[in-house]
Amino acid sequence: MGSDIVDINNDAQPDIFTLDMLPETNERIKLSSGDDNYDKYNLLVKSGFNCHAMRNMLQLNNGDGTFSEIGQLAGIASTDWSWATLVTDFDGDG
Secondary structure (H helix, E strand, O other): OOEEEEOOOOOOOOEEEEOOOOOOOHHHHHHHOOOOOHHHHHHHHHOOOOOOOOOOEEEEEOOOOOEEEOHHHHOOOOOOOOOOOOOOOOOOOO
16 A cells, blocks of 8 residues: 655664554454455465565564564554555654
């Protein structure tokens, strides 16, 4: 849906924030899941498509060419109908 590259932890490394549309509650997940199901997902993976997790991702740059996905730890994995990332330095520490 949306993405941004920003240094979230002030280590001079670019981190990546991407959005998808995972609802916050189980009820909303069930109501908005559409026609996707487990069998269809397995068929797509077996056909060569990549696995897809429908949630926001916050990729923390490890500084060695790798990233760690910390979206769930940061509490931003499920924000429902988010269309754009807005990242800023609210406390002014760089």
